[in-house]
Amino acid sequence: MSGRPLLNRRLDGLGTxxxxxxxxxxxxxxxxNLGQGFPDTDxxxxxxxxxxxxxxxxxxxxxxxxxxxxxxxxxxxxxxxRFYGLSFDPDTEVLVTAGATEAIAAAMLALLEPxxxxxxxxxxxDSYAAxxxxxxxxxxxxxxRAPDFRPDLDALRAAVTPRTRLxxxxxxxxxxxxxxxxxxxxxxxxxxxxxxxxxxxxxxYEHLVFDGGAHTPLISLPxxxxxxxxxxxxxxxxxxxxxxxxxxxASAPLVAxxxxxxxxxxxxxxxxxxxxxxxxxxxxxxxxxAFRDDLQAKRDLLADGLTTAGFEVYxxxxxxxxxxxxxxxxxxxxxxxxxxxxxxxxxxxxxxxxFYDHPDAGRTQVRFASCKQHAVLAEASSRLQRLES
Amino acid sequence: MPARPPLNRSLDGFGTxxxxxxxxxxxxxxxxNLGQGFPDTDxxxxxxxxxxxxxxxxxxxxxxxxxxxxxxxxxxxxxxxRFYGLDPDPDTQVLVTAGATEAIAAAMLALLEPxxxxxxxxxxxDSYAAxxxxxxxxxxxxxxRAPDFRPDLDALRAAVTPRTRLxxxxxxxxxxxxxxxxxxxxxxxxxxxxxxxxxxxxxxYEHLAFDGTHxxxxSLPxxxxxxxxxxxxxxxxxxxxxxxxxxxPFSPAxxxxxx
Numbered sequence: 001m002s003g004r005p006l007l008n009r010r011l012d013g014l015g016t017x018x019x020x021x022x023x024x025x026x027x028x029x030x031x032x033n034l035g036q037g038f039p040d041t042d043x044x045x046x047x048x049x050x051x052x053x054x055x056x057x058x059x060x061x062x063x064x065x066x067x068x069x070x071x072x073x074x075x076x077x078x079x080x081x082r083f084y085g086l087s088f089d090p091d092t093e094v095l096v097t098a099g100a101t102e103a104i105a106a107a108m109l110a111l112l113e114p115x116x117x118x119x120x121x122x123x124x125x126d127s128y129a130a131x132x133x134x135x136x137x138x139x140x141x142x143x144x145r146a147p148d149f150r151p152d153l154d155a156l157r158a159a160v161t162p163r164t165r166l167x168x169x170x171x172x173x174x175x176x177x178x179x180x181x182x183x184x185x186x187x188x189x190x191x192x193x194x195x196x197x198x199x200x201x202x203x204x205y206e207h208l209v210f211d212g213g214a215h216t217p218l219i220s221l222p223x224x225x226x227x228x229x230x231x232x233x234x235x236x237x238x239x240x241x242x243x244x245x246x247x248x249x250a251s252a253p254l255v256a257x258x259x260x261x262x263x264x265x266x267x268x269x270x271x272x273x274x275x276x277x278x279x280x281x282x283x284x285x286x287x288x289x290a291f292r293d294d295l296q297a298k299r300d301l302l303a304d305g306l307t308t309a310g311f312e313v314y315x316x317x318x319x320x321x322x323x324x325x326x327x328x329x330x331x332x333x334x335x336x337x338x339x340x341x342x343x344x345x346x347x348x349x350x351x352x353x354x355f356y357d358h359p360d361a362g363r364t365q366v367r368f369a370s371c372k373q374h375a376v377l378a379e380a381s382s383r384l385q386r387l388e389s
Numbered sequence: 390m391p392a393r394p395p396l397n398r399s400l401d402g403f404g405t406x407x408x409x410x411x412x413x414x415x416x417x418x419x420x421x422n423l424g425q426g427f428p429d430t431d432x433x434x435x436x437x438x439x440x441x442x443x444x445x446x447x448x449x450x451x452x453x454x455x456x457x458x459x460x461x462x463x464x465x466x467x468x469x470x471r472f473y474g475l476d477p478d479p480d481t482q483v484l485v486t487a488g489a490t491e492a493i494a495a496a497m498l499a500l501l502e503p504x505x506x507x508x509x510x511x512x513x514x515d516s517y518a519a520x521x522x523x524x525x526x527x528x529x530x531x532x533x534r535a536p537d538f539r540p541d542l543d544a545l546r547a548a549v550t551p552r553t554r555l556x557x558x559x560x561x562x563x564x565x566x567x568x569x570x571x572x573x574x575x576x577x578x579x580x581x582x583x584x585x586x587x588x589x590x591x592x593x594y595e596h597l598a599f600d601g602t603h604x605x606x607x608s609l610p611x612x613x614x615x616x617x618x619x620x621x622x623x624x625x626x627x628x629x630x631x632x633x634x635x636x637x638p639f640s641p642a643x644x645x646x647x648x
Contacts, residue, residue, distance in 0.1 A: 003585055004554075006499070006500060006587075007499055007500075008498075008499065008500065008501060008502045008524075009502065011498075011499060017455075020455060023454075036452070038451045038452045039451065040451075042447050042450045042451070043450075048444055048445065048450070051444055052441050052444055052445070055437055055440055055441055055444075056437065056441065058431050060630045061431045061432075061437070061628050061629075061630045061631070062427045062428065062429075062431070062627075062628070062629045062630045063425070063427045063629045063630055064630055065412075066406075066409060098487050098491075098632075102487075109397075109400075109523050110395070110396055110397065110400060111395060111396075111397065112397060113397045113398065114503070114525070134498050134523075134524075135397075135523075136503070136525065165393075196391045196392060197391065198391055198395075226390040227390060227391055239451075240450050240451070241450075241451045241452045242449045242450045242451045242452055242453055243450070244487070251390065253390065253395050254395050256395075256396075256404060257395035257396040259404075260396055260400050260403050260404050260519075261400060261519075261523060263406065263516075263519075264403070264490065264494055264515075264516045264519035264520055264523065265490070265491060265494050266487040266488060266490055266491045266494075266632060267488065267490040267516065267632075268630070268632065269487050269488070269632045270632065271629075271630025271631060271632070272440075272630065272631075
């Protein structure tokens with residue numbers, strides 16, 4: 001074994017994620033796992049059978065093209081036109097990736113020089129910090145504060161320095177469920193243009209905006225078409241998170257840059273699944289509406305259960321996560337609370353504090369995933385009622 | 390479009406691979422494409438049907454564990470025992486990746502500090518140079534020369550400096566087909582131990598050594614704890630599009646890099 005520490009300093013402290021710890025706890029205790037964000041029901045059978053046909057027809061069993069199979073790139077371009085009125089050239093402005101995670105990593109590794117600053121909402125998805133660190137960038141958090149988690153646009157403006165290279169934005173936002181408004185998007189776009197910034201947008205929950213709201217891609221705003229790298233994926237929308245099919249839509253020069261690092265991260269991925277997701281993206285509107293309505297009902301079921309159990313619930317506008325505050329339960333530390341929750345009532349959740357650079361801002365916040373079957377959410381709600389007694 | 394070029398300087402020149410250019414030429418001219426290395430016949434039907442069953446049974450349709458599903462990690466460990474007499478612990482010493490390409494990228498991004506030197510045979514697979522560059526490392530080529538492309542072990546020894554962090558080796562070697570001999574492997578292992586180097590071995594052609602056998606460097610004395618052994622299913626089973634690779638690392642330190 002070499003004398004020097006194996007892991008480089010940039011990645012120090014990123015060794016094991018909270019998800020691994022909490023999933024192990026769920027397994028050991030038999031608790032209901034509302035920690036990790038993947039559904040307990042697979043997506044449409046027709047899409048699964050599309051993957052079977054691709055496998056059996058020999059489509060995607062060998063390396064797909066580096067940009068992704070043409071059928072999927074065309075379907076992604078058509079999806080952007082159908083839902084947002086955006087027009088992308090499938091040959092030069094669409095790149096298929098191994099999920100949104102690879103797209104984010106590739107974007108950071110392509111677009112950042114060491115020392116560049118990246119402004120991102122906190123709490124943030126843990127891969128953001130790691131991807132920025134691997135690229136030698138510097139993370140500058142913009143804290144979203146309870147109860148409504150709106151971004152402070154003055155603070156955002158003040159956070160921009162001459163070293164700022166890009167904004168890494170996520171809306172609908174995991175874990176808070178915040179969805180950026182038209183006014184907020186406009187202000188962000190104006191700032192990006194004024195300060196000549198790139199913006200990378202993580203839009204994987206684009207089809208999970210509730211209560212009659214809608215997702216607006218930042219790239220659709222004036223001045224943003226040539227400075228935004230728009231990222232999404234199939235995993236959340238079609239409930240096949242294991243297939244790892246994601247994509248980038250952006251101007252040709254930005255796609256070329258992201259492709260440069262992407263081709264050396266995985267080269268290509270998910271061969272047969274690319275064909276299946278091409279079909280999924282063409283599902284009729286009914287699918288998207290029913291999916292959203294179902295997840296909204298699940299949000300309501302779990303949010304009500306959590307409220308009755310004594311949590312302060314920050315009802316999300318989108319995503320399939322619910323952020324709560326446990327101070328109302330007399331609790332002081334989300335991490336300790338989550339470690340004890342399986343034993344106390346047989347439910348697993350994750351502490352939001354691990355998604356902050358300033359852990360105090362999320363010290364008493366706990367996240368629950370609501371993307372599980374109604375019966376599972378009902379049982380979890382019932383178990384959580386034991387907390388107060 | 391912002392004024393600064395989109396791509397960072399370390400990746401300058403890596404934009405389009407020669408494979409893309411030549412494949413486009415094949416398509417445009419209708420020529421037989423012997424440029425890119427993937428088979429024109431899929432692997433065994435029984436393996437393809439195993440994938441169909443997994444899909445229909447709902448195994449793997451949602452996120453698998455970060456280390457890979459236990460069934461595959463156990464199978465990789467058994468493969469190492471069956472062919473090489475090695476005994477990795479499937480729970481802590483086997484990591485499943487999105488092909489060998491991701492494994493190499495993750496290894497470079499995890500193990501290198503900016504400025505670290507990496508010695509690699511040249512000619513090399515193009516992802517090596519890019520991965521070393523993304524990690525801020527410095528590539529030090531050891532040229533394999535025609536007609537037999539044997540590594541010059543004296544030159545290798547001379548190439549090691551105090552800044553050398555690791556050797557990135559590939560045997561059987563793409564593109565020359567060189568397979569390292571037991572004597573060469575011993576010399577490399579002794580050098581790695583003497584100079585306290587890590588070694589990352591790309592062994593994706595492990596089942597394509599003709600007129601001889603592949604020996605993993607990790608099986609040599611002193612090498613188990615300093616070798617990251619990488620292989621994949623694509624070449625061996627002729628399903629390159631599935632992108633299943635694996636690592637037998639000595640440490641759990643970079644599990645989370647499996648994007």
